[in-house]
Amino acid sequence: xxxxxxxxxxxxxxxxxxxxxxxxxxxxxxxxxxxxxxxxxxxxxxxxxxxxxxxxxxxxxxxxxxxxxxxxxxxxxxxxxxxxxxxxxxxxxxxxxxxxxxxxxxxxxxxxxxxxxxxxxxxxxxxxxxxxxxxxxxxxxxxxxxxxxxxxxxxxxxxxxxxxxxxxxxxxxxxxxxxxxxxxxxxxxxxxxxxxxxxxxxxxxxxxxxxxxxxxxxxxxxxxxxxxxxxxxxxxxxxxxxxxxxxxxxxxxxxxxxxxxxxxxx
Numbered sequence: 649x650x651x652x653x654x655x656x657x658x659x660x661x662x663x664x665x666x667x668x669x670x671x672x673x674x675x676x677x678x679x680x681x682x683x684x685x686x687x688x689x690x691x692x693x694x695x696x697x698x699x700x701x702x703x704x705x706x707x708x709x710x711x712x713x714x715x716x717x718x719x720x721x722x723x724x725x726x727x728x729x730x731x732x733x734x735x736x737x738x739x740x741x742x743x744x745x746x747x748x749x750x751x752x753x754x755x756x757x758x759x760x761x762x763x764x765x766x767x768x769x770x771x772x773x774x775x776x777x778x779x780x781x782x783x784x785x786x787x788x789x790x791x792x793x794x795x796x797x798x799x800x801x802x803x804x805x806x807x808x809x810x811x812x813x814x815x816x817x818x819x820x821x822x823x824x825x826x827x828x829x830x831x832x833x834x835x836x837x838x839x840x841x842x843x844x845x846x847x848x849x850x851x852x853x854x855x856x857x858x859x860x861x862x863x864x865x866x867x868x869x870x871x872x873x874x875x876x877x878x879x880x881x882x883x884x885x886x887x888x889x890x891x892x893x894x895x896x897x898x899x900x901x902x903x904x905x906x907x908x909x910x911x912x913x914x
Contacts, residue, residue, distance in 0.1 A: 697848065700848075704844075705892040708872065712902070715865070718835065718906065719908045720908065721907040721910060722910055723748055723784075723832075724739075724749070724834075725751070725831050725836040726739070726749065726839070736748035736749070740783045740785055741785050741823065745910075746784060749832070752777065777827075779827050780831060781827055785821055785822070786821065787820060787821060788822050793824070795807050805825075806824070806825040807824060808823040808824075835860065835907055837907070838854075838858065840854045851873045853872070853873075855870075855903070857903060869902050
């Protein structure tokens with residue numbers, strides 16, 4: 649970041665010197681033209697990129713469709729393209745669900761602590777073993793937070809510290825990750841992310857909510873993150889801002905709006 653800032657400073661300094669020299673030698677008209685070129689050069693692709701993205705959105709984006717809303721949902725199964733436990737921690741600890749279930753297909757580095765967010769900053773980074781898991785939050789004084797079930801240590805229960813938004817440990821709560829033999833949730837939230845344009849770093853996210861008992865698709869949405877123009881790509885790898893014109897403000901929190909949590913507290 650420091651190198652980028654230094655380069656930008658050098659660019660401004662050189663631009664000023666060159667513009668000033670041209671202004672004095674060829675007059676203010678040429679000087680102003682050169683100044684405009686220097687200012688516009690770093691963001692030269694913004695206008696054509698906006699046209700390209702609008703066309704992409706029209707062809708690959710989808711309006712959100714919701715057939716019904718389910719109330720008092722205890723929990724659901726989360727299927728993610730690029731994350732196993734992280735988003736599950738989010739829903740189990742912040743949105744009022746009693747639990748979130750996830751299946752890990754292969755051993756990967758990750759688990760709680762993969763992201764610097766409330767999906768549990770600092771909760772020990774683990775190696776995810778293949779299997780079926782249920783994640784939930786409990787009071788620190790509970791038996792589960794001691795890794796016990798019916799007074800006996802249970803190897804299927806893994807306990808992690810619950811972190812607050814400021815990064816400090818929440819002494820009243822803990823996070824539980826339990827390996828289970830089968831899922832109990834009726835609903836499944838499927839979220840698939842795909843980078844459809846690596847150069848501009850445009851990510852297309854498809855989300856679907858399914859009733860596993862009936863096979864009914866309750867809701868679906870397809871959103872795309874805004875592309876990064878030349879200057880932005882020097883500072884960011886991706887953006888999480890979804891601006892696809894055909895989807896409006898919907899999409900990101902589809903599950904909590906369609907599967908209304910019961911508001912369970914640990």
